[in-house]
Every structure is written in structure tokens, then in C-alpha cells.
Amino acid sequence: MSRKLFHVLFLGISIIALTGTAAAQRRIDRGERRELRADRREIRADTHEIRGDRREIYRDTRERRSDVREYRQDRREDASREELRADRQEIRGDTRELRSDRGELRDDIRDRRGDVRDYRHDRRDARRDVVP
Numbered sequence: 001m002s003r004k005l006f007h008v009l010f011l012g013i014s015i016i017a018l019t020g021t022a023a024a025q026r027r028i029d030r031g032e033r034r035e036l037r038a039d040r041r042e043i044r045a046d047t048h049e050i051r052g053d054r055r056e057i058y059r060d061t062r063e064r065r066s067d068v069r070e071y072r073q074d075r076r077e078d079a080s081r082e083e084l085r086a087d088r089q090e091i092r093g094d095t096r097e098l099r100s101d102r103g104e105l106r107d108d109i110r111d112r113r114g115d116v117r118d119y120r121h122d123r124r125d126a127r128r129d130v131v132p
Contacts, residue, residue, distance in 0.1 A: 032126045039119045046112045053105050057098065064094040 028036070071087040 028126045032122075035055075036119070036123055036126065039122065041114070043112065044120060045114050046115065048107065048110065050105065050108055051096050053101070053108065057101050057105065060094065060098055060101070064091065064098065067094060 010102055067087065071084070071091060074084060074087060
């Protein structure tokens, strides 16, 4: 008898607890949910783009290193002045390009960080604004 009573009480308390938590769940309205989803997609796209840019910079850096190696080899082999000058100019141009790419990447990362911060803030506000 007491065991049956315990099971019934446990079942009743469980149902009340589940009902209470279901009622306490806050629902974010459709418009805000759609905006948050769009923001999340934008952040993912930015992340993907940043990763691609990093890979590209890495490839360009390796290419520049190989150009420097080739220039040093040409210098050892007493290549013509014109060839050496052309190699130096190419290396100089690659260096400038890499610096600007790294600067742009830093800016993109900073922008993405701000977007993530804004997304989290908007999500927190959306949860607070909902009336149960």
C-alpha cells in the first residue's frame, strides 16, 4: 500500500514539475528567432571565409619562401643582374601583398568577434524580453 502511494505521489510530483518547467520555458517570437538564425548563418559564413583566407595566406607565404630560396640560389650561381632584380621585385611585391592580406584578416577576425558578441547579446535580450 505504502509503495503504491509512493509511486502515485512520485508520478504526481513528476507531472507537476514537468508542467512547471514547460510553462517556464520562454518562447522567442518568430521574427527575432529568424533574425538570430540569420546572424548565426552570417557568423558561420564569416568563419568559413576567414579559414579560407588563412589557408591562402599560408600558401602565399610558402610560395614567397620558395621565391627567396630561388633568389639566393640564383645569386650563388651568379645569375644576371636583371634576373636578380626581377626576383627581388617579385619578392618585394609578395611581401607587401602578404602584409595587406594579414591586415585584412585581422580586421575580419575583429569584425567576426564583434558579430559574435552582438549575437550573444541579442539572444540574451530575446530570452529576457519574452513574456511567459
